[in-house]
């Protein structure tokens with residue numbers, strides 16, 4: 001009895017740390033953004049707009065109701081960048097690493113909380129892993145900023161340094177915020193650099209690096225190029241990620257962008273394939289893309305990045321487990337499998353739950369906004385997918401929404417970000433309650 | 447070894463009977479429909495159009511490329527009606543009942559094939575059940591025809607008898623074919639009767655009766671109104687069906703039809719709520735409905751009717767299992783449950799497979815048609831959902847599609863109809879192959 005109680009109490013407390021930690025950082029950020037100091041016009045931002053921006057930053061989404069570049073002052077942008085960095089690393093990881101840096105001893109419970117936050121497989125080595133995460137993050141963000149520095153300094157002078165740092169962090173954290181907008185050119189994202197290979201390649205690499213997850217990097221650093229030695233999860237993530245970049249890129253290349261020259265067309269197709277899972281930058285005018293391509297982007301937005309990463313969405317492993325499970329059913333195999341390893345039935349059940357949850361949030365949110373705002377359902381579904389997958393791509397309707405619709409998007413961003421985290425508890429918790437002793441009864445489906 | 451071999455051989459042979467049975471009836475129907483005798487203009491119908499119509503009829507879909515009422519002769523309509531009746535009862539059930547009627551002894555293997563075709567829970571009583579199905583079907587279709595007779599005879603004279611019979615069978619089999627079109631008014635469905643309570647109520651009752659499945663009726667006839675004595679499956683089907691009629695009806699009532707008087711508005715909302723799962727009649731102009739309502743209809747089309755019924759789609763029980771599984775995950779319960787009964791993990795896995803399969807077919811089909819025809823994605827997704835769910839509702843684009851897109855719709859109808867049936871084998875087959883001995887490895891999702 002006592003062990004179960006302790007376990008449940010601890011679970012509840014990890015739960016609370018993540019849920020309340022995210023909420024606390026969001027609220028603090030919103031209050032800071034409300035200050036006149038945060039805007040270029042030195043005006044007080046309404047609470048709901050500050051809350052929207054702070055939620056979008058902490059949940060590394062990138063949807064905005066005010067153009068980031070022109071509306072917020074340097075102080076406001078710095079607040080947003082800090083929120084992005086905190087959100088990207090995870091509120092809990094940051095809290096734990098503060099404790100680490102200050103030299104305090106980390107209790108088993110704290111370690112376990114950190115482990116939950118980054119989806120690590122076991123408690124052993126968690127401190128080493130957190131150090132690895134922090135060092136890796138800052139190193140990669142630095143390299144990214146240096147790579148983009150020449151381009152931004154050419155275009156913005158000394159101010160280009162700040163530009164390079166901001167966009168490097170925003171890209172690695174899969175946040176999708178940009179500060180390139182001006183009063184004459186709102187919400188540009190990276191459309192000005194559609195033909196610039198340096199920006200394209202650097203941002204894509206930052207997005208992919210951030211999106212495949214720290215554990216995959218740990219595996220790669222440990223086993224180098226010996227693919228067969230990787231953990232099953234790393235293999236699945238790498239294969240799925242590659243597939244989800246190449247196939248949509250081919251689709252976009254053949255269906256869209258026929259006005260661009262070949263080189264730019266390849267870049268545009270690749271970039272728009274990489275960005276929906278779940279970075280949120282764009283180098284082309286999204287509403288001008290074909291309906292089919294926007295549909296494929298919605299699919300990619302819902303799928304999202306990989307577990308234990310800065311990215312959101314259902315996660316590549318969830319998709320892989322669902323497809324493998326479908327293949328197993330049709331081949332009358334007992335269980336889903338990858339690379340000669342069997343996947344637990346409880347994993348398939350959790351994957352089904354995640355799919356159900358994301359579809360319900362996505363569809364419910366889109367329909368609500370469509371009815372409330374009297375806007376076409378397809379555009380609203382695009383914004384809803386962008387919010388629940390914490391992507392940040394937009395067809396341009398978000399800034400015009402009324403407050404209830406903005407609240408729906410805030411809820412989708414928050415649930416999309418912490419919903420997945422809370423499910424991890426359910427999946428990893430060893431003590432289950434209740435129904436095991438109920439009599440079984442069969443039910444026909446399909 | 448021998449037992450396993452027998453089991454696999456039998457499974458393969460049931461498999462083949464259903465797959466080839468459906469395909470054979472479709473091909474035969476297509477050839478009959480190609481005859482000049484089948485059209486009012488006494489012309490030879492192109493093979494692909496005849497194939498489309500025959501597939502639509504056998505899979506009880508109701509999508510058409512030629513207006514049924516004006517294009518086909520009485521002979522052609524009779525062929526279509528026969529195909530609907532065969533498809534509705536299931537090719538295999540019909541074959542078995544012929545054997546039953548001719549007094550031949552039914553082997554255990556034949557019984558088992560019949561059982562698979564109608565999703566019956568056990569072999570015992572299968573002959574009784576088939577008799578129950580045949581008697582019930584003809585009795586209810588007769589009552590439906592008699593109820594609609596006065597209205598159709600008023601409007602069409604003696605020809606109204608044929609009208610009443612055709613629409614009664616088409617409604618009970620969830621086929622959605624209508625013969626009300628004329629050369630001046632193509633593809634009307636039941637829009638002429640939007641304010642007629644007799645037609646509305648009769649057709650709705652026929653659709654619901656056909657859609658909740660023969661096993662549910664068996665349970666209801668056996669246990670009368672003692673709900674607590676029903677099998678868990680019947681309880682789940684009845685509760686889910688009621689919810690899926692009432693909630694969408696309320697949605698449609700408040701979002702659409704504000705031009706209609708109150709009584710007609712209630713009828714229109716109820717009818718459009720009942721028809722997408724998966725009858726396919728409509729009493730209002732569908733393209734004039736709001737985008738949000740069309741989105742809700744797509745959802746209903748994919749969900750479909752109940753197992754062991756004339757309806758298609760993913761099935762109400764699949765939805766219920768997925769929702770119960772999600773609730774179980776969030777509440778940290780071991781397994782999904784209904785009414786104090788536990789659901790097997792393998793059932794949840796099959797439900798996840800069905801959801802994955804339907805989403806893939808729906809999305810893939812819609813995107814293909816959208817790209818190939820250069821039509822808006824939302825309309826194409828509507829037609830794809832209608833085809834894969836074997837619904838038959840249309841925004842009017844199906845008749846204008848090119849041959850490759852029509853082939854995609856034919857494939858969706860066929861896979862939507864037999865895909866579910868083949869999955870039943872996978873689910874019920876006791877002998878599984880392969881992966882049980884593979885080592886287990888955990889994978890993080892969500």
Ligand SMILES: [K+]
Pocket residue numbers: 060061062174175176278279280390391392
């Ligand atoms: K993002």
Ligand SMILES: [K+]
Pocket residue numbers: 506507508620621622724725726836837838
């Ligand atoms: K139908």
